[in-house]
Amino acid sequence: MSATLESLIEALRCLPGVGPKSAQRMAYHLLQHDREGAARLGFALDSAINRIQHCERCNTYTETSVCDRCQSDRRDTSVLCVVETPVDLNMVEQTQAYNGLYYVLMGRISPLDGFGPRNLRLEQLVARASDGLVKEVILATNFTNEGEATAHFVSELLKRQGLKVSRIARGVPVGGELEFVDSGTLAQALRERRRLES
Amino acid sequence: MRPVKVERQAAFVLHSRPYRETSLVVEAITRDYGRMALVAKGVRRPRSAMRGVLMGFQPLEITWSGKGDVVTLHNAEWQGGQPLLQGRALLCGYYLNELLINLLPREDAHEQLFEHYSTTLQTLSASETHDAAFFSAALRRFEKRLLGELGYGLMLAHDTSGQPIAADIRYLYEMESGPRIIADSSASAGTISGQTLLDMDAESFDNPVTLIESKQLMRSLMAFYLNGRQLHSRRLFEELADL
Numbered sequence A: 001m002s003a004t005l006e007s008l009i010e011a012l013r014c015l016p017g018v019g020p021k022s023a024q025r026m027a028y029h030l031l032q033h034d035r036e037g038a039a040r041l042g043f044a045l046d047s048a049i050n051r052i053q054h055c056e057r058c059n060t061y062t063e064t065s066v067c068d069r070c071q072s073d074r075r076d077t078s079v080l081c082v083v084e085t086p087v088d089l090n091m092v093e094q095t096q097a098y099n100g101l102y103y104v105l106m107g108r109i110s111p112l113d114g115f116g117p118r119n120l121r122l123e124q125l126v127a128r129a130s131d132g133l134v135k136e137v138i139l140a141t142n143f144t145n146e147g148e149a150t151a152h153f154v155s156e157l158l159k160r161q162g163l164k165v166s167r168i169a170r171g172v173p174v175g176g177e178l179e180f181v182d183s184g185t186l187a188q189a190l191r192e193r194r195r196l197e198s
Numbered sequence B: 001m002r003p004v005k006v007e008r009q010a011a012f013v014l015h016s017r018p019y020r021e022t023s024l025v026v027e028a029i030t031r032d033y034g035r036m037a038l039v040a041k042g043v044r045r046p047r048s049a050m051r052g053v054l055m056g057f058q059p060l061e062i063t064w065s066g067k068g069d070v071v072t073l074h075n076a077e078w079q080g081g082q083p084l085l086q087g088r089a090l091l092c093g094y095y096l097n098e099l100l101i102n103l104l105p106r107e108d109a110h111e112q113l114f115e116h117y118s119t120t121l122q123t124l125s126a127s128e129t130h131d132a133a134f135f136s137a138a139l140r141r142f143e144k145r146l147l148g149e150l151g152y153g154l155m156l157a158h159d160t161s162g163q164p165i166a167a168d169i170r171y172l173y174e175m176e177s178g179p180r181i182i183a184d185s186s187a188s189a190g191t192i193s194g195q196t197l198l199d200m201d202a203e204s205f206d207n208p209v210t211l212i213e214s215k216q217l218m219r220s221l222m223a224f225y226l227n228g229r230q231l232h233s234r235r236l237f238e239e240l241a242d243l
């Protein structure tokens, strides 16, 4: 096998879930059937690596040092929503129920994988949340054990800075008929029930 | 011999890691077959029915088949009744899991240990208002029973010369042998009071000194049996304390 081909296959293996077999298949596919696509991929990867950086304020991906959202004057600067990933940020944005700003952790604490707080840029989060404008930090990490561990650590960290911290609620989904809701969700919704105002 | 197919076995997920594109390798503790590894195929797909079920610290019933070291998980059902662990309780849960993963050999059935693990999780999950001492006591009880189940049971009622432990004497606990009386009875580092040994024997951790001394003893015992392996969850506790 040519050394160039070999290094392409090796390079493709950096993708998650791609082993030697599928890397080889991908390489042959690109060379055999889609050289144009391969060129585009190469170019796109190259420019992404060179241009995309982390926003100084919210830590998400951006091409400028501060992203458009963080620069916008139509955003409520008093609330900061902490999410695990840019995908989660997009999900919260899609609700159109939130007009505050964000901080993207770019990961989560996963103790048994050896992924701890030191692997997240938490100093940057503390600095961001202590800008004097933020009145409340909303933790919107996942409702998994890892998301919960992350929320716990981050809330302890921020509370020590004198910040007000809240956690998004969980419960039965909108339009969710009890008959079809999984029992774990229903159990948690019962525990976290709230009193109806009279 | 383990049967090729096992149905509705009581289990807890201890840890899982991604496997191939859409699957997981799940490390679990089961009631009758001990700790095992199972491949859960396709459960990382968004609409997988098992996706949200294979969560640590939740009582499950699982069905699998296969021989060998890694079997195939077919089904997992949530058994309910237990709130999700939160905050400090969650970190304690991770610690328990890490101990089991590191110390419990695979496919070594320990029904009592399984029950005790389950009870400890219940205690932790019901403990939102309890303080650090409450959690420490729960961990010490678990550690003691874990060591007992693994055949490393502690000697807490008698010293190395066979004499009953006296509350007002200090001892040096020697690994794999037991408490030895020391001539100098001042509370020097690494020594433990007879009272603490007796309290540990009775699993009574109300006394603050007992709590501190038993933590130190358990820490050195765990380090001994972990044989150089570091616990990530302990590091997280320390990082939290350093805030």
Ligand SMILES: [Zn+2]
Binding pocket: A055, A056, A057, A058, A059, A060, A066, A067, A068, A069, A070
């Ligand atoms: Zn930004």
